[in-house]
Amino acid sequence: MSHDSHKQSFISHYIFSTDHKMIAKQFLLLSIIMACLGGFMAYLIRWEVAFPNVPAPFFGLVSPDKFNAIITLHGTIMIFFVGMPFLAAFPSNFFIPLMIGARDMAFPKLNLASFWLTFTGAVLLVASFFVPGGPVAGGWVGYPPLSASSEFAGVKWGAALWILSLAMAFFSSSVGGLNYLVTVISLRAPGMTYSRVPMTVWFLLGSAVTFFFSVGPLIAGAFMLLMDNMFGTGFFLPAKGGEPMLWEHLFWFFGHPEVYVLFFPALGMGLDIMATFTRKPIFGYKLILGSTVGAITLSFIVWAHHMFLSGLNPVLATPFSITTILISIPFAIIIFCMFASLRHGAIRMELPFLWMVGFLATFLVGGLTGIFLGSASADIYLHGTYFVVAHFHYTLFPSVFFGGFSGVYYWFSKMYGRELNKKLGLLHLVLTFIFFNGTFWPLFRVGIGGMIRRIADPSFYPQYQQFANWNIFCTISAIALIASQAIFLWNIVWSMTHGPKAVKNPYDSNTLEWLADSPPPHGNWGAKLPIVTGDPYEYSKPGEAKDWRSQAQNL
Amino acid sequence: MKKVVNRRASSPAVTRSEPRMNPAKLGILLFICAEIMFFAGLISAFAVFRFSPVQWPPAGQPRLPVQITAVNTIILLLSGVTFFLAFKALKAAKDNSFKNLLTATAALGLIFLLIQGVEWIHLLQFGLTVHSSIFGGFFYCLVGMHGFHVAGGMVALLFVVTRAWQGAYSSKVTLGVELCRMYWFFVVGLWPVLFALVYL
Numbered sequence A: 001m002s003h004d005s006h007k008q009s010f011i012s013h014y015i016f017s018t019d020h021k022m023i024a025k026q027f028l029l030l031s032i033i034m035a036c037l038g039g040f041m042a043y044l045i046r047w048e049v050a051f052p053n054v055p056a057p058f059f060g061l062v063s064p065d066k067f068n069a070i071i072t073l074h075g076t077i078m079i080f081f082v083g084m085p086f087l088a089a090f091p092s093n094f095f096i097p098l099m100i101g102a103r104d105m106a107f108p109k110l111n112l113a114s115f116w117l118t119f120t121g122a123v124l125l126v127a128s129f130f131v132p133g134g135p136v137a138g139g140w141v142g143y144p145p146l147s148a149s150s151e152f153a154g155v156k157w158g159a160a161l162w163i164l165s166l167a168m169a170f171f172s173s174s175v176g177g178l179n180y181l182v183t184v185i186s187l188r189a190p191g192m193t194y195s196r197v198p199m200t201v202w203f204l205l206g207s208a209v210t211f212f213f214s215v216g217p218l219i220a221g222a223f224m225l226l227m228d229n230m231f232g233t234g235f236f237l238p239a240k241g242g243e244p245m246l247w248e249h250l251f252w253f254f255g256h257p258e259v260y261v262l263f264f265p266a267l268g269m270g271l272d273i274m275a276t277f278t279r280k281p282i283f284g285y286k287l288i289l290g291s292t293v294g295a296i297t298l299s300f301i302v303w304a305h306h307m308f309l310s311g312l313n314p315v316l317a318t319p320f321s322i323t324t325i326l327i328s329i330p331f332a333i334i335i336f337c338m339f340a341s342l343r344h345g346a347i348r349m350e351l352p353f354l355w356m357v358g359f360l361a362t363f364l365v366g367g368l369t370g371i372f373l374g375s376a377s378a379d380i381y382l383h384g385t386y387f388v389v390a391h392f393h394y395t396l397f398p399s400v401f402f403g404g405f406s407g408v409y410y411w412f413s414k415m416y417g418r419e420l421n422k423k424l425g426l427l428h429l430v431l432t433f434i435f436f437n438g439t440f441w442p443l444f445r446v447g448i449g450g451m452i453r454r455i456a457d458p459s460f461y462p463q464y465q466q467f468a469n470w471n472i473f474c475t476i477s478a479i480a481l482i483a484s485q486a487i488f489l490w491n492i493v494w495s496m497t498h499g500p501k502a503v504k505n506p507y508d509s510n511t512l513e514w515l516a517d518s519p520p521p522h523g524n525w526g527a528k529l530p531i532v533t534g535d536p537y538e539y540s541k542p543g544e545a546k547d548w549r550s551q552a553q554n555l
Numbered sequence B: 001m002k003k004v005v006n007r008r009a010s011s012p013a014v015t016r017s018e019p020r021m022n023p024a025k026l027g028i029l030l031f032i033c034a035e036i037m038f039f040a041g042l043i044s045a046f047a048v049f050r051f052s053p054v055q056w057p058p059a060g061q062p063r064l065p066v067q068i069t070a071v072n073t074i075i076l077l078l079s080g081v082t083f084f085l086a087f088k089a090l091k092a093a094k095d096n097s098f099k100n101l102l103t104a105t106a107a108l109g110l111i112f113l114l115i116q117g118v119e120w121i122h123l124l125q126f127g128l129t130v131h132s133s134i135f136g137g138f139f140y141c142l143v144g145m146h147g148f149h150v151a152g153g154m155v156a157l158l159f160v161v162t163r164a165w166q167g168a169y170s171s172k173v174t175l176g177v178e179l180c181r182m183y184w185f186f187v188v189g190l191w192p193v194l195f196a197l198v199y200l
């Protein structure tokens, strides 16, 4: 492989680049743009719930039909066009080759295709605002019969565009996942045995594998849904002899593992950050990996816990409750290993570490409230309430934003060659933490009180009047939470151009990416590849002069 | 902070490069895995109806052509056999029989697609369409998806056949043939399952 730093035109460097680092940055930029869109929608949703029938500033009145479309697209955008690119595609592309000592991905052109597929998907989704009938409005889970025929929802082209846009996202993440897997298996640097692969890489792979093996049935379901919408089959339409619950099975077979697809990268990055800032090895490297394999396996047989109230045979509820509660065990092991990793550590309270702690603290709430929903008896009461909304925002927001930001704050200097402003970063963290909890913690209370989600105008229901003040509180917190993200945007834009120049290895970290220049050149390494001679987490080794030891000594 | 460090790590001698699998083969293998999950989803959706207590196939729908498709199944399986033998011939440096067997594989694949197409036209004439019933919808989706994959395999196969007659392969240079073979075995192996579930 010859990767001489040749001159590239603007288009081949910034747009149709096959360099994994540029593609990663493209994914990052796309996810930030889509997050702004999704965040604006979140604001509209919260505004309408707190101030029903009052026109929202910068938008106008959120009428019930618009409300339905907005909650649907908020979910779709945040999961497939923010979560997936920001947490899976961006770090996988940037850090897998660097951390295993490769020069690029195994299939750089496939990587290029992966980005442009996601981009096309995002364009199609945005385009669905402008087609006759408007965008799809049946909820991001797309339950039939509402989603299967334009007779019911009055949305034909919007539904088709939504399915096509998701198809693009699925294909993008599938070819991406294939690429990451092949890269790690076949392109590791000499000496990079599997037991020396850093946690970030392992968990990004776990994320890719989980996605890869769960998305197939959903693609099949989406294909059938598209046939229902466009060619008049009736797979999901009872009137034509179809079975709407079939979609729910296919959807949640993917939907539950998808949570882990978005959780694993945050966990992996968190473990690497933990080792660096506690200056000691990860406790239970193999135990964590074994638990993860167990969790992935179990994640494929828990899906019906989303369907306890769907008309599922009640006999099936018990086994699915049991598998759901079982899946807490491997995650508990991982979390306890993380606590044990903190013990006796020489903790450096740096920004990425604090973000990672914020991730753990908030995710834990999401994980624990999941146990209530996974148990059929409790779920019958809580299903479809704001408790569910609070629960999954406590799992996804910490993963995507706290976890994702911890990664960005950790590696920003590696990516752009300049340092982020730490004071602004701390302010960003404190405000995000406060307002995130302010937004979603009261929703547990509102949900237990019985308030049903997906209601545009709660003032219509007298029994929800008691929650009006809580809803206003949540909405104000949500607006503040969204506004706080401007600090982050300002910080990266300013630091990219004006930040102090970064050194190669600012945190005395062992893993290979810190041996490359900041930012790494095309091809990552100079003339020779790193030759790996050590573990990623050899910190504070007794008898050594310094408390760290790079994985490769030859660069 | 004692003995937390991995022992192997301290020996700098471990610098050997592990045997790495060919990336292209691994890529195709993973791609096939994803395809299997896709068909598993489609087949399990089909099975919900196929094995439900409701009469299957529904009354008033045309019967499927079982005999001719059984013959067609044998034709497709034969193409798998010829591909297998073609690759053996290539490995044994029997260049002519490699080319002939590979061409035979492509020919058998084309015959399979042709017969499927003719049968589809018959069924459409008899009134079996995607929206005539769930039965029709599943028939065209499952069999059609498989046909689409065979057609995709055909494109790859015709490419490999052309390259073979140009003399691009030898007992040492086999990668293109191997990749095509992996995918072809997948579409051939999938068909008997679909035949048994949909037709029988």
Ligand SMILES: [Cu+2]
Residues within 6 Å of the ligand: A255, A256, A302, A303, A305, A306
């Ligand atoms: Cu779940």
